[in-house]
Amino acid sequence: MATLKTNTLTGTSTAGSIAVTGEGNSTTTNLQQGLCKCWVNFNGTATDAASRDTFNVSGMTDSATGNYVVSFSNNMGNANFSGVAVQGNNDATNAGVNATSAVGHTASSASGIETSNLDPASTDFQQISAVYHGDLA
Protein backbone atom coordinates (compact mmCIF):
# COMPACT_ATOMS: atom_id res chain seq x y z
CA MET A 1 0.00 0.00 0.00
CA ALA A 2 1.20 3.48 -0.85
CA THR A 3 0.05 6.66 0.82
CA LEU A 4 0.16 9.97 -0.98
CA LYS A 5 -0.11 13.05 1.21
CA THR A 6 -1.34 16.26 -0.33
CA ASN A 7 -3.72 19.07 0.52
CA THR A 8 -4.90 19.86 -2.96
CA LEU A 9 -5.53 17.97 -6.17
CA THR A 10 -5.26 19.77 -9.50
CA GLY A 11 -5.38 18.46 -13.05
CA THR A 12 -2.21 18.87 -15.09
CA SER A 13 -3.67 19.50 -18.55
CA THR A 14 -6.84 21.07 -17.19
CA ALA A 15 -6.86 22.18 -13.59
CA GLY A 16 -10.46 21.14 -13.05
CA SER A 17 -10.25 17.67 -14.56
CA ILE A 18 -8.75 14.48 -13.12
CA ALA A 19 -9.63 11.00 -14.38
CA VAL A 20 -10.15 8.17 -11.91
CA THR A 21 -10.11 4.50 -12.85
CA GLY A 22 -13.53 2.92 -12.39
CA GLU A 23 -14.38 -0.20 -10.40
CA GLY A 24 -14.21 -2.50 -13.41
CA ASN A 25 -10.69 -1.33 -14.29
CA SER A 26 -11.75 -0.70 -17.88
CA THR A 27 -13.15 2.82 -17.87
CA THR A 28 -12.42 6.08 -16.18
CA THR A 29 -14.70 8.65 -14.64
CA ASN A 30 -14.07 12.28 -13.84
CA LEU A 31 -13.24 13.07 -10.24
CA GLN A 32 -14.39 16.67 -10.22
CA GLN A 33 -17.65 15.97 -12.03
CA GLY A 34 -18.41 13.07 -9.76
CA LEU A 35 -18.02 14.99 -6.53
CA CYS A 36 -21.10 16.26 -4.78
CA LYS A 37 -20.92 20.06 -4.93
CA CYS A 38 -23.47 20.83 -2.25
CA TRP A 39 -25.63 19.07 0.31
CA VAL A 40 -27.89 20.27 3.07
CA ASN A 41 -29.95 18.81 5.89
CA PHE A 42 -32.47 21.29 7.26
CA ASN A 43 -35.65 21.67 9.27
CA GLY A 44 -38.41 23.01 7.05
CA THR A 45 -40.64 23.76 10.05
CA ALA A 46 -38.05 25.94 11.78
CA THR A 47 -37.71 29.68 11.48
CA ASP A 48 -35.70 30.52 8.35
CA ALA A 49 -35.51 26.80 7.49
CA ALA A 50 -32.61 26.29 9.87
CA SER A 51 -29.93 24.03 8.44
CA ARG A 52 -28.53 21.27 10.63
CA ASP A 53 -25.46 20.56 8.56
CA THR A 54 -24.32 21.62 5.11
CA PHE A 55 -21.61 21.62 2.51
CA ASN A 56 -21.13 24.68 0.28
CA VAL A 57 -24.22 26.47 1.60
CA SER A 58 -24.06 30.17 2.41
CA GLY A 59 -27.61 30.54 3.66
CA MET A 60 -31.18 29.29 3.73
CA THR A 61 -34.38 31.20 2.99
CA ASP A 62 -37.88 30.17 4.01
CA SER A 63 -39.82 31.64 1.08
CA ALA A 64 -43.26 30.30 1.99
CA THR A 65 -44.87 27.17 3.38
CA GLY A 66 -43.00 24.24 1.86
CA ASN A 67 -40.80 26.52 -0.22
CA TYR A 68 -37.14 27.13 0.52
CA VAL A 69 -34.06 28.54 -1.16
CA VAL A 70 -30.58 27.09 -0.72
CA SER A 71 -27.84 29.62 -1.55
CA PHE A 72 -24.40 28.34 -2.49
CA SER A 73 -21.09 29.58 -1.12
CA ASN A 74 -19.35 28.75 -4.41
CA ASN A 75 -21.71 29.11 -7.33
CA MET A 76 -22.37 26.54 -9.99
CA GLY A 77 -21.18 27.21 -13.54
CA ASN A 78 -24.73 27.40 -14.85
CA ALA A 79 -28.33 26.80 -13.83
CA ASN A 80 -28.48 23.31 -15.31
CA PHE A 81 -27.02 21.40 -12.39
CA SER A 82 -28.68 18.28 -11.07
CA GLY A 83 -30.34 18.21 -7.69
CA VAL A 84 -32.54 15.82 -5.73
CA ALA A 85 -34.29 16.25 -2.40
CA VAL A 86 -36.33 14.13 -0.05
CA GLN A 87 -38.66 15.08 2.77
CA GLY A 88 -39.72 13.45 6.00
CA ASN A 89 -40.91 13.93 9.55
CA ASN A 90 -39.60 12.70 12.88
CA ASP A 91 -42.69 10.55 13.21
CA ALA A 92 -42.94 6.84 12.45
CA THR A 93 -46.62 7.12 11.53
CA ASN A 94 -46.19 10.22 9.40
CA ALA A 95 -42.75 9.80 7.94
CA GLY A 96 -43.44 11.85 4.88
CA VAL A 97 -43.72 8.98 2.43
CA ASN A 98 -47.02 10.31 1.11
CA ALA A 99 -45.36 13.47 -0.04
CA THR A 100 -43.09 14.79 -2.72
CA SER A 101 -40.14 17.12 -3.07
CA ALA A 102 -38.97 19.10 -6.05
CA VAL A 103 -35.87 21.05 -6.88
CA GLY A 104 -35.94 23.94 -9.29
CA HIS A 105 -33.39 26.53 -10.17
CA THR A 106 -32.96 29.27 -12.69
CA ALA A 107 -29.71 30.68 -11.35
CA SER A 108 -26.24 29.33 -10.69
CA SER A 109 -26.13 30.77 -7.19
CA ALA A 110 -29.09 29.07 -5.54
CA SER A 111 -31.72 26.38 -5.75
CA GLY A 112 -35.35 26.31 -4.76
CA ILE A 113 -36.93 23.35 -2.99
CA GLU A 114 -40.66 22.71 -2.72
CA THR A 115 -42.13 20.01 -0.51
CA SER A 116 -45.77 18.99 -0.87
CA ASN A 117 -48.27 16.52 0.43
CA LEU A 118 -50.34 14.52 -2.06
CA ASP A 119 -53.37 16.83 -2.03
CA PRO A 120 -51.12 18.40 -3.45
CA ALA A 121 -50.41 21.36 -1.19
CA SER A 122 -47.13 22.90 -0.17
CA THR A 123 -46.21 21.58 3.27
CA ASP A 124 -43.35 22.07 5.70
CA PHE A 125 -41.44 18.97 6.79
CA GLN A 126 -39.01 18.51 9.66
CA GLN A 127 -36.42 16.50 7.80
CA ILE A 128 -35.44 17.74 4.36
CA SER A 129 -32.23 16.73 2.61
CA ALA A 130 -30.95 17.84 -0.77
CA VAL A 131 -27.89 16.84 -2.81
CA TYR A 132 -26.48 18.70 -5.81
CA HIS A 133 -24.12 17.60 -8.57
CA GLY A 134 -22.92 19.74 -11.44
CA ASP A 135 -20.07 21.92 -12.62
CA LEU A 136 -18.80 24.68 -10.36
CA ALA A 137 -18.15 28.12 -11.81
Add this chain to the structure above:
Amino acid sequence: MSTLRTNALEGVDAKNSITIVAGAGNVTTTNVQGGIAKAWSRHEGGTTTVDSSLNCSSITDTATGRPRHTFINAFSAENSYATSCLAQARCQTGTQETNAGNVLLRTTVESDDSDGDRGDVSIIVHGDLA
Protein backbone atom coordinates in the same frame (compact mmCIF):
# COMPACT_ATOMS: atom_id res chain seq x y z
CA MET B 1 0.42 23.62 1.48
CA SER B 2 1.11 20.99 -1.15
CA THR B 3 -0.64 20.56 -4.46
CA LEU B 4 -0.59 17.36 -6.45
CA ARG B 5 -0.94 17.97 -10.18
CA THR B 6 -2.00 15.00 -12.23
CA ASN B 7 -4.42 14.12 -15.01
CA ALA B 8 -5.35 10.70 -13.67
CA LEU B 9 -5.49 8.79 -10.42
CA GLU B 10 -5.10 5.03 -10.02
CA GLY B 11 -4.80 2.92 -6.92
CA VAL B 12 -1.51 1.13 -6.40
CA ASP B 13 -2.66 -2.22 -4.96
CA ALA B 14 -5.84 -2.16 -7.05
CA LYS B 15 -6.06 0.57 -9.59
CA ASN B 16 -9.81 0.80 -9.10
CA SER B 17 -9.55 1.61 -5.40
CA ILE B 18 -8.16 4.74 -3.75
CA THR B 19 -8.66 5.52 -0.08
CA ILE B 20 -8.90 9.06 1.22
CA VAL B 21 -9.00 10.33 4.78
CA ALA B 22 -12.32 12.05 5.12
CA GLY B 23 -13.60 11.78 8.66
CA ALA B 24 -13.96 14.81 10.92
CA GLY B 25 -11.43 13.22 13.26
CA ASN B 26 -8.89 12.82 10.46
CA VAL B 27 -8.85 9.06 11.02
CA THR B 28 -11.73 7.55 9.12
CA THR B 29 -11.19 6.83 5.46
CA THR B 30 -13.57 6.44 2.56
CA ASN B 31 -13.17 5.17 -0.96
CA VAL B 32 -12.81 7.72 -3.77
CA GLN B 33 -14.23 5.50 -6.50
CA GLY B 34 -17.10 4.33 -4.36
CA GLY B 35 -18.06 7.79 -3.21
CA ILE B 36 -18.16 9.83 -6.37
CA ALA B 37 -21.27 9.97 -8.54
CA LYS B 38 -20.84 8.03 -11.77
CA ALA B 39 -23.64 9.77 -13.64
CA TRP B 40 -25.93 12.75 -13.25
CA SER B 41 -28.07 14.74 -15.61
CA ARG B 42 -30.79 17.32 -15.87
CA HIS B 43 -33.37 17.69 -18.63
CA GLU B 44 -36.92 18.80 -19.32
CA GLY B 45 -39.35 15.89 -19.43
CA GLY B 46 -40.90 15.30 -22.84
CA THR B 47 -37.71 16.38 -24.57
CA THR B 48 -34.50 14.54 -25.40
CA THR B 49 -32.25 17.51 -24.78
CA VAL B 50 -29.71 16.94 -22.04
CA ASP B 51 -29.14 20.29 -20.34
CA SER B 52 -26.07 19.09 -18.48
CA SER B 53 -24.71 15.70 -17.54
CA LEU B 54 -21.94 13.36 -16.55
CA ASN B 55 -21.74 9.96 -18.27
CA CYS B 56 -25.08 10.34 -20.03
CA SER B 57 -24.97 9.80 -23.79
CA SER B 58 -28.62 10.42 -24.52
CA ILE B 59 -32.16 10.60 -23.21
CA THR B 60 -34.90 8.77 -25.07
CA ASP B 61 -38.51 9.86 -24.73
CA THR B 62 -39.99 6.33 -24.73
CA ALA B 63 -43.51 7.43 -23.76
CA THR B 64 -45.26 10.11 -21.79
CA GLY B 65 -43.51 10.36 -18.46
CA ARG B 66 -41.02 7.63 -19.35
CA PRO B 67 -37.57 9.06 -20.13
CA ARG B 68 -34.73 6.57 -20.57
CA HIS B 69 -31.21 7.72 -19.67
CA THR B 70 -28.42 5.88 -21.49
CA PHE B 71 -24.97 5.85 -19.94
CA ILE B 72 -21.73 6.35 -21.88
CA ASN B 73 -19.86 3.96 -19.60
CA ALA B 74 -22.17 1.21 -18.35
CA PHE B 75 -22.39 -0.05 -14.82
CA SER B 76 -21.19 -3.54 -13.93
CA ALA B 77 -24.71 -4.94 -13.61
CA GLU B 78 -28.33 -3.84 -13.59
CA ASN B 79 -28.40 -3.80 -9.80
CA SER B 80 -24.95 -2.37 -9.19
CA TYR B 81 -26.01 1.22 -8.87
CA ALA B 82 -28.37 3.46 -6.94
CA THR B 83 -30.40 6.14 -8.64
CA SER B 84 -31.85 9.23 -7.01
CA CYS B 85 -34.30 11.06 -9.21
CA LEU B 86 -36.63 14.00 -8.97
CA ALA B 87 -38.82 16.15 -11.16
CA GLN B 88 -40.74 19.35 -10.65
CA ALA B 89 -43.06 19.97 -7.75
CA ARG B 90 -46.07 17.85 -6.92
CA CYS B 91 -45.33 14.76 -8.90
CA GLN B 92 -43.92 11.34 -8.16
CA THR B 93 -40.66 10.23 -9.73
CA GLY B 94 -39.13 6.78 -9.65
CA THR B 95 -37.15 4.17 -11.54
CA GLN B 96 -39.24 1.78 -13.60
CA GLU B 97 -36.47 -0.33 -15.06
CA THR B 98 -32.73 -0.53 -14.50
CA ASN B 99 -30.17 -2.00 -16.86
CA ALA B 100 -26.39 -1.88 -16.77
CA GLY B 101 -26.38 0.57 -19.65
CA ASN B 102 -29.46 2.65 -18.98
CA VAL B 103 -32.22 3.50 -16.55
CA LEU B 104 -35.88 4.15 -17.32
CA LEU B 105 -37.68 6.66 -15.13
CA ARG B 106 -41.36 7.22 -14.56
CA THR B 107 -42.82 10.58 -13.69
CA THR B 108 -46.44 11.16 -12.79
CA VAL B 109 -48.83 14.07 -12.70
CA GLU B 110 -49.62 15.42 -9.26
CA SER B 111 -51.60 13.00 -7.13
CA ASP B 112 -53.60 11.00 -9.67
CA ASP B 113 -50.67 8.73 -10.54
CA SER B 114 -51.10 9.14 -14.28
CA ASP B 115 -47.97 9.29 -16.41
CA GLY B 116 -46.91 12.82 -17.23
CA ASP B 117 -43.95 14.66 -18.68
CA ARG B 118 -42.54 16.89 -15.97
CA GLY B 119 -39.91 19.58 -15.97
CA ASP B 120 -36.63 19.79 -14.11
CA VAL B 121 -35.90 16.06 -14.20
CA SER B 122 -32.69 15.36 -12.31
CA ILE B 123 -30.97 12.06 -11.66
CA ILE B 124 -27.84 11.28 -9.67
CA VAL B 125 -26.37 7.80 -9.90
CA HIS B 126 -23.81 6.15 -7.64
CA GLY B 127 -22.49 2.64 -8.17
CA ASP B 128 -19.84 0.42 -9.69
CA LEU B 129 -18.75 1.01 -13.28
CA ALA B 130 -18.16 -1.98 -15.55
